Amino acid sequence: MKYVSTRGQAPTVTASQAILNGIAPDGGLYVPEKWPEITLDWSALKTQTYADLATLIFDAFFDDFSVSEIDCIIEKAYGKQWQRDNVVSFHKENNLTYLELFHGPTLAFKDVALQALPHLMTAAAKKQATSDKIIILTATSGDTGTAAMSGFGDVPQTEIVVFYPEEGVSAIQKQQMQTESADNAHVVAITGNFDDAQKAVKTLLADDNLAQDLKAKGLKFSSANSINIGRLVPQIVYYIYAYAQMIKAGEIQAGDDINVVVPTGNFGNVLAAYYASQIGLPVKQFVVASNENNVLTDFFETGIYNRKRDFKVTNAPAMDILVSSNLERLLYFASGQNGDEIQTYMTELLEKGEYVVNADTRANLSKFVAKFATQTQVSDTIKKIADTTNYTIDPHTAVGRYVYEQTGVTGPTLIAATASPYKFAETVLQAFNMATDSGQAALNRLSEVTGTDIPVQIATLFNQPIRHKKLIDSKEILATLQHEIF
């Protein structure tokens, strides 16, 4: 299977090249040229393990990797580092099934892909016979950075560099990043917001002259963000696995439609659900849940994408994003794979800060419904769900839970529970109207109040020394890389 750029101006590549490049040279994102043909035999799938399903999906999408390479990658990615035998787990609330994606090393859904990506990347480098050192550039609003370092930490032939907004992550997320101990990890706070970091990183990744200079030094950039197709494909797996498990539990029959609710920032997670639907997952509605940075809500309601608005730092910080990269991939398919149309939208977004999607393309988005939650609604939802069902959710999952109710979708529904409440202990305690403890005290208090254990992954987080304190302006990203790495 081949991969093409959403902007239609870059050469077609194999899966391993797409993973290694991270982004296409025309600034577009790699997408499959056509959907792989997979038979989803639910009666067989419902008895299979998470690793079995991951193997099926990886084999189909990454078809220039050998069966034994994929087996080896899956074995390393979905082993003992997970607190659940099958990577994810489920929590039921009537018709709603929470798909808990946060039982990995850094307590967020990003781990699912980022435990696999480093192994995909090194196998891809071998396949492409490159001995270049791969510098993984990562922009983060809190979760991707730590997950990327957990995956890439001390992986030979790689350096991992993470840029996060100084004022835009939770205390626990910041502590996780600043205490990272891997020798190949570089963590840099920026004075701007996530969009500033992501824009700088995407510009560097698509800079051909810079790529030539790096090549001469035996270096190559790639990405750990969801702009990398190697981040998206592993996320398809959990939607397929969840559906199979819902059949096994007798909640649905094979072929029944479900709704999928996804708290959304960079649009990667909901796009993975859409990709799953393109290979056979029966989905009635995709519910796109945003926080007060509600650019996607407006887009799906009006067909106008307008980033010209205040950037809000909210209590669901991982979703504080106004330029939602992966929407480009959805529009590519909605436009009938029209690279020129996508190029026009992206140029308008860059130059004017907005674009209006054409009527035919918009008509192909009818399965998407979008709404948003304010910070107060997030807090109220955390409290309401805890009070009424004795289940503690994190602020991002709360965005999804609030929006689920507002959209009024009916029937069996899967909601992506994207992070552990412990990652946002302060916000959860505030929602419970508890005194505002912070750091370790907040973790202890949340454990007492909920009667749950502090996840082992962060139990000693606040005993670790701070190793990364660099703070720069986002305009200094290239200079910082030159100083730190090349």
Ligand SMILES: N[C@@H](CCOP(=O)(O)O)C(=O)O
């Ligand atoms: N929510 C993310 C922002 C980056 O998104 P990604 O999925 O493209 O890596 C974060 O927490 O860093």
